[in-house]
Amino acid sequence: MHRSRCLSSRAISDAESESDNKMMKCLSCLEDYRSRDAGTCKECYEEANETEEELKREIEDLKAKVAFLRFWSPLDHLHNRSNAPCFTDVVLIASGDGAEGYAVPLPAHKAVLVSRSPVFKAMLENEMEESRSGTIKISDVSFDALRAFVNYLYTAEACLDEQMAYDLLVLAEKYQVKHLKSHCEKFLISKLNWDNSIMNYTFAHQHNGKHMIDAALSVIIDNMDKLTKREEYMELVEKDPRLVVEIYEAYMSKQVNTAACKDWSVK
Amino acid sequence: MHRSRCLSSRAISDAESESDNKMMKCLSCLEDYRSRDAGTCKECYEEANETEEELKREIEDLKAKVAFLRFWSPLDHLHNRSNAPCFTDVVLIASGDGAEGYAVPLPAHKAVLVSRSPVFKAMLENEMEESRSGTIKISDVSFDALRAFVNYLYTAEACLDEQMAYDLLVLAEKYQVKHLKSHCEKFLISKLNWDNSIMNYTFAHQHNGKHMIDAALSVIIDNMDKLTKREEYMELVEKDPRLVVEIYEAYMSKQVNTAACKDWSVK
Numbered sequence: 001m002h003r004s005r006c007l008s009s010r011a012i013s014d015a016e017s018e019s020d021n022k023m024m025k026c027l028s029c030l031e032d033y034r035s036r037d038a039g040t041c042k043e044c045y046e047e048a049n050e051t052e053e054e055l056k057r058e059i060e061d062l063k064a065k066v067a068f069l070r071f072w073s074p075l076d077h078l079h080n081r082s083n084a085p086c087f088t089d090v091v092l093i094a095s096g097d098g099a100e101g102y103a104v105p106l107p108a109h110k111a112v113l114v115s116r117s118p119v120f121k122a123m124l125e126n127e128m129e130e131s132r133s134g135t136i137k138i139s140d141v142s143f144d145a146l147r148a149f150v151n152y153l154y155t156a157e158a159c160l161d162e163q164m165a166y167d168l169l170v171l172a173e174k175y176q177v178k179h180l181k182s183h184c185e186k187f188l189i190s191k192l193n194w195d196n197s198i199m200n201y202t203f204a205h206q207h208n209g210k211h212m213i214d215a216a217l218s219v220i221i222d223n224m225d226k227l228t229k230r231e232e233y234m235e236l237v238e239k240d241p242r243l244v245v246e247i248y249e250a251y252m253s254k255q256v257n258t259a260a261c262k263d264w265s266v267k
Numbered sequence: 268m269h270r271s272r273c274l275s276s277r278a279i280s281d282a283e284s285e286s287d288n289k290m291m292k293c294l295s296c297l298e299d300y301r302s303r304d305a306g307t308c309k310e311c312y313e314e315a316n317e318t319e320e321e322l323k324r325e326i327e328d329l330k331a332k333v334a335f336l337r338f339w340s341p342l343d344h345l346h347n348r349s350n351a352p353c354f355t356d357v358v359l360i361a362s363g364d365g366a367e368g369y370a371v372p373l374p375a376h377k378a379v380l381v382s383r384s385p386v387f388k389a390m391l392e393n394e395m396e397e398s399r400s401g402t403i404k405i406s407d408v409s410f411d412a413l414r415a416f417v418n419y420l421y422t423a424e425a426c427l428d429e430q431m432a433y434d435l436l437v438l439a440e441k442y443q444v445k446h447l448k449s450h451c452e453k454f455l456i457s458k459l460n461w462d463n464s465i466m467n468y469t470f471a472h473q474h475n476g477k478h479m480i481d482a483a484l485s486v487i488i489d490n491m492d493k494l495t496k497r498e499e500y501m502e503l504v505e506k507d508p509r510l511v512v513e514i515y516e517a518y519m520s521k522q523v524n525t526a527a528c529k530d531w532s533v534k
Contacts, residue, residue: 022289024302028311035291035302037309044295045306048315055322062329065423068446069336071382087356087377087391110354111376115338125352156332179335 066156073154074107075147090124092136094146103143105135106150116153117175141171152180160187166203173207181209189215194223198232205243221251333423340421341374342414357391359403361413370410372402373417383420384442408438419447427454433470440474448476456482461490465499472510488518 023032027045040048074086090113091105110131113120124131138146145167152158156179158168165184172181185204189212192200197219204212220227227233227247237244290299294312307315341353357380358372377398380387390397397403405413412434419425423446425435432451439448452471456479459467464486471479487494494500494514504511 022302024305024308026308026311027305028307028315031308033308033310035289035305038291038294038305039307039309039312040295041291041293041298041300042304042306043300044293048295048319052315052318052322055319055326059322059325059329062326062333064446064449066329066332066336068383069333069338069423071336071378087381089354089356109376109378111338111378114354116335124354156336179331182331 070156071112071154073151074109075151075154090130090134090136092138092146092150094141094143095137095139106147108150108153112153117177119175138171141167145171149180152183153177158183160184162188162191169209170207173209182211185209185212188212192216192219194219194226197223198230198236201247202232202236202240202243205240217247217250220247221254224251337423338379338421340418341376342418342421357397357401357403359405359413359417361408361410362404362406373414375417375420379420384444386442405438408434412438416447419450420444425450427451429455429458436476437474440476449478452476452479455479459483459486461486461493464490465497465503468514469499469503469507469510472507484514484517487514488521491518 022035024035024038025031026033026039027042039045074088086107086109088107088109090108090110092108093103093105095103110120110124113136114124115121120136122128123136130136138149141149145164148158148164149168149171152168158164158180160168160183165187169181169184169188171177172184188200188209192215197216200212201216201220203209204216233244289302291302291305292298293300293306294309341355353374353376355374355376357377358374360370360372362370377387377391380403381391382388387403390403392398405416408416412431415425415431416435416438419435425431425447427435427450432454436448436451436455438444439451455467455476459482464483467479468483468487470476471483500511
């Protein structure tokens with residue numbers, strides 16, 4: 001009887017360890033998995049599915065709203081050489097960078113400019129020279145960048161490469177078009193690396209790109225041992241040493257934090 | 268020996284049934300659940316979480332885009348009695364329903380009307396009377412409905428009750444503003460019940476609301492036994508018997524389908 005008890009208890013213990021390894025089928029990927037790799041119960045799985053469907057419906061609704069609110073740009077008319085009137089009441093002209101010689105005026109609507117930019121709003125609503133003449137000169141910008149800028153004000157879309165993102169960020173900051181500025185910052189942050197970090201850090205400071213400053217600073221701090229050897233570093237020390245000080249301050253602050261974390265984890 | 272085998276196999280079978288009832292913790296709701304109520308594996312749970320985060324980020328981006336593209340409406344100026352110019356170049360006037368006597372002209376931008384409605388586009392781009400005079404008369408509409416209509420063209424927002432949804436759907440169909448029409452249809456479908464189904468079915472037919480026709484038809488068919496007793500039914504037989512025929516046709520088609528499904532499940 002004693003032996004049989006022993007046997008039966010070993011059998012139970014075998015079965016228990018089997019039960020830990022018991023295979024279940026995942027309702028999502030339909031693969032088998034062991035109980036220790038379990039994720040959710042059925043109810044939560046079903047709720048998560050519903051949530052995902054709801055979020056996708058919300059996305060579809062918002063996309064339809066964007067499509068409805070998006071303006072055709074008067075530049076499409078320019079491009080398509082359509083004869084239909086656009087009812088534009090102002091033109092923008094790129095000046096600077098030798099652009100004036102062949103600058104094509106870009107037609108626009110005062111109402112759109114005013115709606116998208118508080119700077120245009122102040123300019124056009126207060127009967128300044130630009131409002132009377134119906135011509136707004138934009139300095140230090142290429143024709144292509146200005147065209148992309150105007151297009152963004154109508155459509156909230158821009159086809160970016162790095163140069164275009166720099167140009168549009170400058171315009172967005174100058175005319176306080178926050179949505180475009182954030183779009184350019186996100187793009188440039190996605191292109192950040194050690195090689196362009198100091199240049200981007202300086203650029204972001206010049207044009208008040210706060211997210212970009214933080215992102216560039218983070219890349220620079222991760223490469224502090226190589227910093228002083230870079231040409232851009234030496235240029236920055238020469239031109240704007242306060243920005244260099246900020247780098248060192250951020251580095252020191254990170255070091256202090258890391259040390260505090262280590263102390264805390266040891267305790 | 269035989270007895271001990273018996274014992275151990277019963278022990279295993281007990282342990283197995285325990286393993287079926289083994290409790291696991293759901294990573295989502297943190298409640299315990301039995302293995303037969305398992306939903307997903309851990310990997311799929313983590314992926315689903317990431318997907319949800321991504322979808323939420325996309326929603327935030329789209330909401331920011333909508334906010335950027337949304338126009339301030341010139342009617343806000345009217346309301347706020349702001350002195351700032353709106354650069355409007357056209358007015359809309361509600362006529363009919365005794366509105367003309369005290370109709371306030373609603374200022375708007377040709378560019379916005381043209382961008383939102385192909386009917387306004389044809390009207391204003393082809394130098395018709397409305398474009399020359401800068402006045403568009405909208406017949407058979409209340410001032411409030413026209414104001415809400417114009418506001419929607421600028422903001423893609425409308426505060427709906429049932430009457431307003433009917434009025435705006437009529438305008439949306441007349442001026443082919445699809446996004447608004449779909450918005451009104453969704454609202455009215457959400458308010459459908461047996462009491463208003465025949466009226467909504469007739470209304471939807473008059474204004475080409477396809478989704479609303481289907482939804483109302485479905486409610487009517489679920490209540491066929493009570494149909495002929497309703498006053499609206501008798502009115503419809505009188506006024507537009509083709510629509511009544513369509514109800515019966517839809518009912519018969521559903522009956523045939525249900526019968527076919529039953530046959531199939533019996534086989």
